[in-house]
Amino acid sequence: MRILISGAGIGGLTLANWLHKIGHTPVVIEKADDIRTAGYMIDFVGSSWDVANRMGVLPHLRAVNHSFEEMVFKDAAGKTVAHLPVQKLFRALGMSDHYLTLDRRDVVETLYRAIQSDVEVHFGTSLTGICQSAHGVEVAATGSQLEGMFDLVVGADGIHSNVRQLVFGSESQYADYLGYYVAAFYIPHVTDSLETGCAIHVEPGVQVGIYPLSDERWLVIPIYKSTDEGHIPPDQRLSVLRSHLHDVGWITQQILDSLTPDTPIFMDTATQIKMHQWSSNRVVMIGDGAYCPTLISGQGAALAMAGAYFLAEELKQSGNVQAALTRYEKRLRPHVEKVQTKASRFAPNFVPDSQLRIAITNWAIRLIDLPPVTHFFGKQLSLQSIIPATSAI
Numbered sequence: 595m596r597i598l599i600s601g602a603g604i605g606g607l608t609l610a611n612w613l614h615k616i617g618h619t620p621v622v623i624e625k626a627d628d629i630r631t632a633g634y635m636i637d638f639v640g641s642s643w644d645v646a647n648r649m650g651v652l653p654h655l656r657a658v659n660h661s662f663e664e665m666v667f668k669d670a671a672g673k674t675v676a677h678l679p680v681q682k683l684f685r686a687l688g689m690s691d692h693y694l695t696l697d698r699r700d701v702v703e704t705l706y707r708a709i710q711s712d713v714e715v716h717f718g719t720s721l722t723g724i725c726q727s728a729h730g731v732e733v734a735a736t737g738s739q740l741e742g743m744f745d746l747v748v749g750a751d752g753i754h755s756n757v758r759q760l761v762f763g764s765e766s767q768y769a770d771y772l773g774y775y776v777a778a779f780y781i782p783h784v785t786d787s788l789e790t791g792c793a794i795h796v797e798p799g800v801q802v803g804i805y806p807l808s809d810e811r812w813l814v815i816p817i818y819k820s821t822d823e824g825h826i827p828p829d830q831r832l833s834v835l836r837s838h839l840h841d842v843g844w845i846t847q848q849i850l851d852s853l854t855p856d857t858p859i860f861m862d863t864a865t866q867i868k869m870h871q872w873s874s875n876r877v878v879m880i881g882d883g884a885y886c887p888t889l890i891s892g893q894g895a896a897l898a899m900a901g902a903y904f905l906a907e908e909l910k911q912s913g914n915v916q917a918a919l920t921r922y923e924k925r926l927r928p929h930v931e932k933v934q935t936k937a938s939r940f941a942p943n944f945v946p947d948s949q950l951r952i953a954i955t956n957w958a959i960r961l962i963d964l965p966p967v968t969h970f971f972g973k974q975l976s977l978q979s980i981i982p983a984t985s986a987i
């Protein structure tokens with residue numbers, strides 16, 4: 595089958611890889627001009643680990659791993675107030691050999707390299723129309739010439755999916771805002787006083803996290819509570835961040851001072867996507883566009899990769915496209931709903947909104963390596979893989 599995938603992100607590239615392997619002809623389109631779009635840290639564990647392992651890309655991902663021993667929590671004056679022993683925690687959960695911390699850019703670059711020579715990819719291209727008929731799907735696109743009919747169109751174009759908009763209607767029908775904005779950007783290091791690993795400062799309703807990726811380059815991830823202000827255009831992000839973080843302590847002001855109007859800033863809401871159905875005839879959605887669980891779940895990449903894997907398996911095993919799309923959704927939906935429910939229940943506490951709650955959270959972190967607390971924590975995260983031990987592809 596000739597299958598169009600809109601979106602060269604984590605889910606889209608994973609699907610392209612599997613479709614090619616099982617003998618289909620995937621064609622990928624990507625709105626951006628380059629594969630390396632927004633960067634932020636992703637914990638790669640459970641389903642994402644298993645799918646990457648079966649794709650044979652783990653050695654490449656291990657080479658760009660940024661896993662750290664512990665996460666340190668800093669107060670406004672820079673004093674360490676709690677340590678989260680990340681590696682110890684994953685060891686206690688039996689996952690220390692199956693866990694990587696990756697920059698999203700490295701993940702998509704690795705997935706892209708794996709398909710680059712086998713799959714047609716059109717950058718700077720976005721769909722403007724999708725027309726289904728008895729014979730297949732015809733599309734219109736900006737940017738490059740896409741020719742012929744497709745047997746299936748897959749919307750893997752992220753939380754603000756264009757395919758979803760064209761086929762299933764406006765985003766507002768499916769969006770459930772969880773109360774936070776998330777930003778991510780790279781800066782040169784602004785102080786020498788940071789221990790290696792990840793450092794986080796929390797004040798009521800605001801969190802600033804730093805991942806020192808190298809001696810020179812830091813990835814900064816601020817998260818703040820806010821009413822829904824909608825999409826914030828790139829040219830307004832710096833001033834919005836300055837207004838939300840202007841009185842935040844620790845080294846936040848040095849970080850803000852290091853930004854210039856040219857610094858690319860990723861910024862989005864933490865919003866879950868909940869669709870009643872993930873397909874319509876020969877158009878199907880995977881990943882954030884269908885079922886974004888938000889960063890609060892820590893499972894978005896895992897669900898996008900699991901979705902790609904299940905869809906490929908069902909296309910191989912089911913007798914026809916409709917049966918495959920139904921089976922794909924039936925297998926994945928119960929797990930997605932569990933992850934989304936846990937994330938939305940946890941959302942009000944994701945960034946504590948008072949000094950008392952921050953103190954309680956720091957206290958809980960100090961207890962985390964006690965076995966019952968570790969196992970409670972592990973259960974809350976739903977980190978276990980849903981990829982079956984035996985593979986049909």
Ligand SMILES: Cc1cc2nc3c(=O)[nH]c(=O)nc-3n(C[C@H](O)[C@H](O)[C@H](O)COP(=O)(O)OP(=O)(O)OC[C@H]3O[C@@H](n4cnc5c(N)ncnc54)[C@H](O)[C@@H]3O)c2cc1C
Binds near residue numbers: 600631757
């Ligand atoms: C700060 C942060 C931390 C996170 N941490 C984790 C974590 O620890 N673990 C985890 O599992 N997940 C995490 N996630 C979530 C994870 O990154 C996403 O769930 C995952 O990337 C979803 O994959 P996707 O393929 O659906 O979408 P994406 O990876 O977002 O890819 C979508 C692609 O579609 C492209 N596109 C958009 N519009 C169009 C269009 N009109 N036409 C063509 N292409 C288009 C985009 O440019 C992009 O390349 C985190 C997210 C954030 C923001």
